Structure formats: structure tokens, C-alpha cells
Amino acid sequence: MSLTFALLAVRRTLARGVWLGAATLAVLVVATQRRGGTLLESALDAEATTRVGAWTAFALSVWPWLAWRAASLIPMWRESELEFVAGVPASRARLVLSSWFGVWLAMCASVLLAAGAAEATAPRSSEVLARVGEIALPHNIVLGGAEPVVWRSELPERAAAERLRLHLEFVPLSNYADVEWSVARAGRTTRALVRVSSHSELELPFPDGSGEAEFRLSRAAGEGLVMCGARPLELLARGKSSRWCSIVLAAHAALAGAVCGALALGLGAWMRASLAFGLAAAAQVALAFAEPEWARQIAPWSALPAAFEACGRGLVPQAPGLAECAASFAWTAAGLALASAGIRRWRRPA
Amino acid sequence: MADSSDNTRVSTEPLAVEVHGLRQSYERGLFRRSIEVLHGIDLALRAGEFVGLVGPNGSGKSTLMRVLAAVDEPSAGSARVFGRAPDHAQARRATGFCPEDSPFPRELSAAQVLDVLGSLYGLARAQRRERAAELLDLVGLSASAKRPLASYSRGMLRRFGLAQALLHQPKLLLLDEPTAGLDALGFEVFERLLESERARGTTAIVSSHLLSDLQRRCERLVVLVEGRIEAQGTALELVGDLGERARFELSVSGLAPRELELVQREIERLGGQSHGVQPAQFNLFELYRRGRARAAP
Numbered sequence: 324m325s326l327t328f329a330l331l332a333v334r335r336t337l338a339r340g341v342w343l344g345a346a347t348l349a350v351l352v353v354a355t356q357r358r359g360g361t362l363l364e365s366a367l368d369a370e371a372t373t374r375v376g377a378w379t380a381f382a383l384s385v386w387p388w389l390a391w392r393a394a395s396l397i398p399m400w401r402e403s404e405l406e407f408v409a410g411v412p413a414s415r416a417r418l419v420l421s422s423w424f425g426v427w428l429a430m431c432a433s434v435l436l437a438a439g440a441a442e443a444t445a446p447r448s449s450e451v452l453a454r455v456g457e458i459a460l461p462h463n464i465v466l467g468g469a470e471p472v473v474w475r476s477e478l479p480e481r482a483a484a485e486r487l488r489l490h491l492e493f494v495p496l497s498n499y500a501d502v503e504w505s506v507a508r509a510g511r512t513t514r515a516l517v518r519v520s521s522h523s524e525l526e527l528p529f530p531d532g533s534g535e536a537e538f539r540l541s542r543a544a545g546e547g548l549v550m551c552g553a554r555p556l557e558l559l560a561r562g563k564s565s566r567w568c569s570i571v572l573a574a575h576a577a578l579a580g581a582v583c584g585a586l587a588l589g590l591g592a593w594m595r596a597s598l599a600f601g602l603a604a605a606a607q608v609a610l611a612f613a614e615p616e617w618a619r620q621i622a623p624w625s626a627l628p629a630a631f632e633a634c635g636r637g638l639v640p641q642a643p644g645l646a647e648c649a650a651s652f653a654w655t656a657a658g659l660a661l662a663s664a665g666i667r668r669w670r671r672p673a
Numbered sequence: 674m675a676d677s678s679d680n681t682r683v684s685t686e687p688l689a690v691e692v693h694g695l696r697q698s699y700e701r702g703l704f705r706r707s708i709e710v711l712h713g714i715d716l717a718l719r720a721g722e723f724v725g726l727v728g729p730n731g732s733g734k735s736t737l738m739r740v741l742a743a744v745d746e747p748s749a750g751s752a753r754v755f756g757r758a759p760d761h762a763q764a765r766r767a768t769g770f771c772p773e774d775s776p777f778p779r780e781l782s783a784a785q786v787l788d789v790l791g792s793l794y795g796l797a798r799a800q801r802r803e804r805a806a807e808l809l810d811l812v813g814l815s816a817s818a819k820r821p822l823a824s825y826s827r828g829m830l831r832r833f834g835l836a837q838a839l840l841h842q843p844k845l846l847l848l849d850e851p852t853a854g855l856d857a858l859g860f861e862v863f864e865r866l867l868e869s870e871r872a873r874g875t876t877a878i879v880s881s882h883l884l885s886d887l888q889r890r891c892e893r894l895v896v897l898v899e900g901r902i903e904a905q906g907t908a909l910e911l912v913g914d915l916g917e918r919a920r921f922e923l924s925v926s927g928l929a930p931r932e933l934e935l936v937q938r939e940i941e942r943l944g945g946q947s948h949g950v951q952p953a954q955f956n957l958f959e960l961y962r963r964g965r966a967r968a969a970p
Binding site: 325326327328331334335403404405406407409410411412413414418 | 739742743744762763765766768770772774776777778780781788789790792793794795
């Protein structure tokens, strides 16, 4: 890899307009921060909303811009710098790898800027819960009448998790419904009661013991349909600091940046930057709604939206796992291979 | 080296450049119509030879250069640079290419572009810095080394093009229209560089659409017209083929302008025609040099 060639890619991806725009955005995000909560919102929720708001501003404005710049790199060589790159005794793979590294460095710089802006807007370092795992729920948990809904589920040993969180949706036939949730395991039962009037969450301490646990959901008062939506049962642990939200999010974003940079270079080697960008955006939308589930999971940066969502709810997201790293590596390799093949094409008669 | 039966010595070293039946075509237009730019070129250059490639615009000079510089792949035929395909890493390392345009990152300074190129040619950091400083000094761009190329004039870009082609001390120089847009200082730099490269034993192909540009600098000229080699030889051989239509320029010094009239009369007495007397380009260089010397503190 050539570091000087990589620095050229950094310079081109983070062109003056891009970094000025990103810096301005960071200043705006910090200048317009909300301080503390409101009557209807706890300070912790306000902090989470502000933090994820800063990240979202970067994700929607700066990152697509960087991807566009990355997709323009190879077309730029082809259109005006062919003799500069095609005649040097460096392999195509070396040129592509160096450029990708430069693009990735530029993306990491923007991620650090986003993290800085997000943490500057959320100066309080408070204790938060971290999401350490999840358990899929049975389908059709709907509490319609007086009959309770009971299901059993295998739970891990109490190791990292300290609490369980269940998400409830409400279809109102009256103003509210009082719902009780209980978990029984190894002869001990814990309960929680909540008044549901829209979307609600129920939390219980993680039950001691081993093996299966019995979950029971029943209505204590009120009317209306109460159901568990698409969200799984979350396993939560106490996190060290709310700043970990941005740290873990930055790790996800750095992985996503690696994939995005490689795919942008790869598609840009075969088509105009605008077409490459449009195609990638369309594929992203298609994959976001793809069925079956595994198609969504292997999609590029598939864990990033979930990490954003967890941050928005005041939780530290799960750190990138082995599967996410492996999928990111595979997508990056595919993008780089595509780019190398594209460079091969320009040297033949048009 | 090996002795042949008739006692002539035959070199076993590969030729610097060997081109056989080279064809190059491009597809253009809505219906991808194929246009052949080179129609079966055969050419060979010995190591250390300076060859001038002359031809009108669109004759295929740049296309031939781009094939030899491994920028384009030929549609048919073969090209070898020191016995290897042009895109072989060793052939690329042996070749320095000064393209007609300036296809370098314009946002970078001359020193930065040379640094990037040096790293891609595998030169160590200290070595490429030293070489870049030396070359930029040689082409008179030391003072502008840190300015972005976007702010350079056309002549400065041509001088930079020459410098980057020499960065890795190539054995084969491909100079595509190197004098286009050069000012007097640029010509001087160009002449000096060519002389030092000739002394180093470099092989060179220099293209131009002006015969006068090349005849002094190259021992052999190749005339390319519409993608075919029309003629090749020394300048005098080529012009000699024109018979009575041939014209010659006589370079004279040490005489006053009015004494040149006597020379003209003598030419007419011998049956030739004199087409006028005009000062040589050299005088312009002298005027510039004198001006610079006066301006210097």
C-alpha cells in the first residue's frame, strides 16, 4: 500500500467543501443543543435524543457526501488522470487498496467529528444501561381479554445481563390498560405493573437460576389490545457511562465506513458516480425491507440502524460482533475486487 | 554479444522498443463504430537511440506513445519495451512518460505529485525528496514547488511533465509533444535535459508535429501519417527524397546581416533559390538570457 497515494484519497474525499460543511454542521449541532429534559421527558431521555440527533445529522448529510466523493475517485482518474495512474508500476490492487484506505481514513475522521459533536451536546456522563443480548419472542403475543398470555423461554445464566426489558404496543379501546408482567424461574417470581396508553416498556430484574423461565402477561385493568411488537426481549446490563453510546456507535460507523468506501470505489469503477450513488441508495432501501430476515442481516452496515435506535432509547448499543465484522470484511473485499476489475477495463480500447 | 559467420558482431541485448503489426482502434459514437487509429505499425529502437516521431495532428503519435507507456492496450499486434510487454512492472519502471496534457492531480503541488509518483515507483522517502528537489531545480520550478499545479501556466506544466518523467531515471523516455507551450526558458531546459539524458544512454521517442522541432535532436525520424509509417531515416535522408521540392535552412553565425546577401547570391548562382533571411530562434533565447542577467541583483 502507498501511504502517499492514500493521503491523496483522504484529501479528495475530505475536499475543502466537505470538511468545511462537516465542521459547520458540528458547530451548529453544538450551538443548538438542548439542555436538560422537559416536563414530559427525563433528563436521560433528553440526553439520548440529543446525542442521537447529532449523530443522525452527520449520517444524513456528511456521510452520503463522503460516499459520493469516494465514488467519484476512479471516474476522476479515468477522465483526466489516466496517464498519471495507469503508467505507474503499481498493481491495480495496490492503487485500489491505497485509495480505499484513504477513503476509510476520511470517513473515520468524520465519525470522530460526529462523536465529538454528539458528546459536546451531551456533556453529562451518566450511568446507562447497555444492551448485551436479546431473545426472540413467540409470535402473536396479544392480550385481548382477561385471559393471561403465558410462554416459556430459555434464558442464559445470569452472567452479563442484569435486567429484562419487554416492549408493548397498545391498540386503544379505552384510554389505558394496566398490564402485569411476571417471570418465574427456579421457584422465584418477580413482577412489574405498567399502565399502557401507547408504546410502553416493562422492566424486570434478570431472574436467578438456570434453564427455562416462565413469562406471564396479564391485564389488571382497562381495555384495548396489548401486544408485543416486532422487538425482541432485551437483556440489559448496567453500562459504565453514557459516553459509551457514542464510542460503540463510532465503532459501528467505522465498520460501515469501510464497507461504504469499498462499495463506492467498486461501483464508481464501473459507472458514473451519480449512477453508482443512486444504485447503492436504492439497494440500501431494498435491503432494509428485504425478506427473509437473513437478507437484512447480511446487508452492508445492517447493524448500524439498530445501534442508532438503541442510542436513541438511552441504551449503549451492542458492540460489533464477529458476524458483523466478518460481513463487513466480505463486503469490503467484494467492493475492492469490483474496483480492481473496473480499472482493468479502462486499459482496453474503449 | 556473439560473432556471426560473416564476422559482424550481432547484439543479443533486447531492443529498447520493438513494435510489430501494432493496431489500435477505438469505438466511438452512439453505435460504437470502430475507428482504427494505428494500422499495423512496425518499429524498432536500439538502446540509446533518439527517435523523433513526426506527423500531423491525429496521425496516431500519442496513441503509439500511450501503448508503449502501458496506458492503453493494443487491439492487435505486439509491443515490447526492453523485451517485456509494456504493462510488465519492469517495463513500466524502465519507462518515463511525459504525456501531451498534464494529467496530474491539480490540487497538489509539484513536490507532492513527485512524492506520490516516487512512492508508486518504489523510491524511498529520502530518495524521492532528494530527487524531486533536484529535478524541480533542473526545470526551474524550485520556487513554485509548493504551489498547486492548478496555478501553473502551460509552460510550467510542460516543464513539470518533463521532471516527473525523469523522476525514476528511466531507460526509455516517451515525450509526447514536449515543446508545445514551452517558452524560451522551457526550450533551454528541454535542450539541457535531452543532452544529459543522451549522455546517460537513455533511449527516447520524442513526438512533434513540427519536423524542425526534432531534426536537430534525433538521429532518426519516423513520419507517421494516418496511423501508418510513411517514411523513416535521418532528416537529410527524408528531405532528400523530396527532390527539387526540398528546402533547407542554413544556420550561420559570425556574419553581419548585409553579408548574408552575398551568401544568398552565391546560392542563386549555384542554381538554388533563397527564400529569405531571418534571425534564428537562438537570438530570442539570447535576448531573454541577457534580460534575466540584467534583472538579477
